[in-house]
C-alpha cells in the first residue's frame with residue numbers, strides 16, 4: 001500500500017493534517033534531547049521527513065532510517081541526496097518487529113505515524129527498548145482517535161470524511177479508507193501507554209495535539 005501512495009505521500013500528509021504534521025515532527029525531535037555525536041534510529045522512516053528534520057536541527061548527529069517499503073525509501077533517498085545529507089543518513093529496508101542492530105546501539109529512536117501499521121506492536125516496542133541505550137529517548141508520534149475535548153467531534157468528522165476523500169482524490173485509490181480504519185482501531189492513548197510500560201520502557205509523557213487527533217509518546221528504556 002505504501003509503495004502505491006509513495007509518490008503523493010508528502011503532499012497527502014500536508015493536506016490531510018492541515019499542515020500540522022511538520023510541527024508535530026518538530027516536537028518529536030525536541031523531545032529527543034540529542035547532543036553532538038548522537039546516533040538516532042528513525043523507524044517507519046517512509047520518505048525520510050523526520051530523519052531529515054533531526055539532521056537539520058542537530059547537524060552533528062547521524063540517522064539510520066528503516067522502512068519495509070522500497071517505494072517510500074526511494075523518494076526518501078532522493079530527498080536526502082537533494083539535501084546533501086547522504087553522508088549522515090543511511091536508509092535501509094527492514095521491519096520494526098525484527099531490527100538488524102545490536103543491543104543499545106542508538107542514543108535515540110523515533111517512529112512517526114508508523115506503529116499503527118505494525119501487526120505486533122509489543123514486539124516492535126521491545127525491539128525499541130533493546131536497541132536504544134539506557135536512558136536514551138524514544139519519541140513515538142501517532143494519529144489517535146480524537147476524544148475528550150469539546151471540539152473533538154469536529155476532528156472526528158475530519159478523520160471520518162475529509163481525510164479519505166482527499167486521499168482518494170489525490171492518490172487515485174481507496175487506500176486512505178485504511179487511514180480512518182487504522183486510526184479508530186488503534187488503542188486509546190492511555191492503553192497504548194500501558195503497552196509501552198509493559199514492553200521494558202518507562203513512559204515519560206503523552207502529549208496530545210489537535211484535539212487528540214495525534215499524540216506524542218516519549219519513553220526511555222529501563
Ligand SMILES: C[S@@+](CC[C@H](N)C(=O)[O-])C[C@H]1O[C@@H](n2cnc3c(N)ncnc32)[C@H](O)[C@@H]1O
Nearest residue numbers: 002044045046069072095096112113114117118
Ligand atoms: C504513514 S507512513 C509514515 C512515514 C514517516 N515516518 C512520516 O513521518 O511521514 C507509515 C510508514 O510505516 C511503514 N511501515 C509499515 N509497516 C512497518 C513495519 N512493520 N516496520 C516498520 N515500518 C513499517 C510504511 O512502509 C510507511 O512508510
